[in-house]
Amino acid sequence: MTSPEPDSSARPALSPDTLVVEIGRPPRTDGASVNPPIDLSSTFVSTGDISSSPYAYARFDTPAWSPFEEALGQLEHASLPGLVFGSGLAAISAVISLVPASGTLVIPAHTYQGALASAEQIAQRQGFDLVTVDIADTEAVIAALDEASAKTAGPGMLWIESPTNPMLEVGDVPALTAAAKDRGFLVAVDNTFATPLLQTPLDHGADIVVHSVTKYLAGHSDVVLGAALTSSTELRERLHTERSMRGAIAGPFEVWLALRGLRTLAVRLDRAQANAQAIAERLAAHPTVTETRYPGLPADPGHARAAAQMNGFGAIIAFTVDTAEKATAIAEAVRLWTPATSLGGVESLIERRRRHPAEPETVPEGLIRLSVGIENLEDLWADLEAALG
Ligand SMILES: *Cc1c(COP(=O)(O)O)cnc(C)c1O
Secondary structure, three states: OOOOOOOHHHOOOOOHHHHHHHOOOOOOOOOOOOOOOOOOOOEOOOOOOHHHOOOOEOOOOOOOOHHHHHHHHHHOOOOOOOEEEOOHHHHHHHHHOOOOOOOEEEEEOOOOHHHHHHHHHHHHHHOOEEEEEOOOOHHHHHHHHHHHHHHOOOOOEEEEEOOOOOOOOOOOHHHHHHHHHHOOOEEEEEOOOOHHHHOOHHHHOOOEEEEEOOOOOOOOOOOOOEEEEEOOHHHHHHHHHHHHHHOOOOOHHHHHHHHHHHOOHHHHHHHHHHHHHHHHHHHHOOOOOOEEEOOOOOOOOOHHHHHHHOOOOOOEEEEEOOOHHHHHHHHHHOOOOEEOOOOOOOOOEEEEHHHOOOOOOOOOOOEEEEEOOOOOHHHHHHHHHHHHO
């Protein structure tokens, strides 16, 4: 695959907030486009052995994906370009499909509910065991890995999501990864909440990172897209085959929009995190709120761990009020926040999570998830405070 990059070996190492602006651009020649074009071709000129052509047919690879795949690969510190998928869940399904029938998938009980539902379905079809764990309880996760190694013959996979959606539990990514690798498990991390600007799990030894690009990376709630990243040639090949054979591929325009969104990731995240920190502090002090979960709060159970392994605390907050009715009323009373599912866009969203029938019963009925956007802090707080009252 040819690199669309200017020669980066000639430059000093760039910070991630510069990289998001710089990477994935066409070579600098007079008259060249500053942005990659949207390549709509479904097929490419290729002679002889089809596998020797960098591009042959757009279900396998296309120049429409390459700039974004190379950019995300660099950001996640993968030695190989990423693989873009038609949605986060398509990437997740491809990765979970790597678990063999003889293995066990150890997965957080509060992982994104769509990922858990998909994992349960794939486990049933492929015949592997699935065990749910509290990802914040390192000892319990290690005990589950030991039990799985004793019970099943083949290698398994540890799925890590940290912070989790929607409970904001923080797992010890370095310790969990090391323990799983010691026991021969593959480690996959859903890095959607953190983004590569806040944590790069491949640096801790994880085998695969997945993203719902739909969220922060694209950042404007106008694209559904996913990605998987790895530094293993073998794993990338298997995931590539999974993508090509199942056909869950991304459209050229969606990927172009995601790369465009990526350009502002650092400034969006800075502003959203600053807003989230202030809002979490105010929620924690509010009489209507029974609990606030945000890793940036010093009293949060995940605070120390997040401070040690992340470059920031993200912009998702979970807080609870005492009843489902009250939570629903709050989500209906806001005027600036948008009552909607999803997260990671520039606009602030609010949702009572248990309105999803598939959300686990261990998520409180009165739990509200906030995706804090980049609006003015005082405008956001005034609207939320009025709804709480
Ligand atoms: C939204 C989300 C997904 C699913 O991604 P889609 O792009 O909606 O398919 C997976 N993981 C997490 C953490 C998410 O928030």
